[in-house]
Amino acid sequence: MQKTFTLTTHRHTDMIDITIQLEQWIYELKVINGMMVVSSLHTTAGITVNENADPDVKTDMLMRLDEIYPWEHAEDRHMEGNTAAHLKTSTVGHAQTLIIQDGKLVLGTWQGVYFCEFDGPRKRKFHAMVIPE
């Protein structure tokens, strides 16, 4: 019960809601209860769970992360220049573990699962696994 998903991002930094894709896959697998691991396959893109109602939340989050981890830094050595994206990935996490109950992800009213692009736009991949209870 493993699957690799692909997506194309359209901005330098973005949060893309992947909740529906994950729940669709749970439905296809006919899993009622269990857990799911969702993992980005990149070092400059992560996974997080956060607000899915007001789109201003993700705008604010990405803006503030840019302030804390500025793209340019006088002391960075990494030639690719994307150290900030690596840091953001380790901060939100490259992966998340989710719980499945009654065929759905256990999420609060305002929670959604996001693929976090920190060095786009690019073609990206994430990998998921389900372990039934």
Added chain:
Amino acid sequence: MQKTFTLTTHRHTDMIDITIQLEQWIYELKVINGMMVVSSLHTTAGITVNENADPDVKTDMLMRLDEIYPWEHAEDRHMEGNTAAHLKTSTVGHAQTLIIQDGKLVLGTWQGVYFCEFDGPRKRKFHAMVIPE
């Protein structure tokens, strides 16, 4: 093997040790070895594992997180004004995965599991699941 726990927080930001509650539940389940996922059901409260000995550690952590993610920010768009709480949640994580051995959580000498309130005081919920080995 899933359960929703409730708690009431009493401050704007706080870290509440939930280790004993989780271990009590493992004891009731009679699970010897396995894993546990503990997930906040909110976008402004998370779960982390950190020091459970000197209470000054959590005071310092919450103070410094407030500096990094100040409550007020001139460019925030989100009308609720709690962008900082969303960021702190994605930083510490909305959930943690723990290992169970010999009927107890595998934690180092100073490690405890914390529910992190970042926009309280409120009534809150977290959900846990155990998968036996």
Added chain:
Amino acid sequence: MQKTFTLTTHRHTDMIDITIQLEQWIYELKVINGMMVVSSLHTTAGITVNENADPDVKTDMLMRLDEIYPWEHAEDRHMEGNTAAHLKTSTVGHAQTLIIQDGKLVLGTWQGVYFCEFDGPRKRKFHAMVIPE
């Protein structure tokens, strides 16, 4: 299927690639598909997944984390003086959950698993568990 690993760190802050050790253990266990939880047993050392190609990435990451969480802070109360290390641990995470497929960890081309020392040098431990699919 649980094991405690030990390692000795040699710097105050460092990221040590533990991917090969973890894959060696998967090989010994003869597990083909499943998941693995890897957890630091300390409150001043964590686990993260990030770039394993250019060593400048980890140098940059550790340098920038030092800026965001400076070792000295006028308002810190914790007498041990290592609040910064506690914060870094909760930021990258004390543990990570990994997926196993075809006897190997599911990692992107540039991803490696790191033990993150934030208050060394010291003797350290991490604990891992595998759940076969």
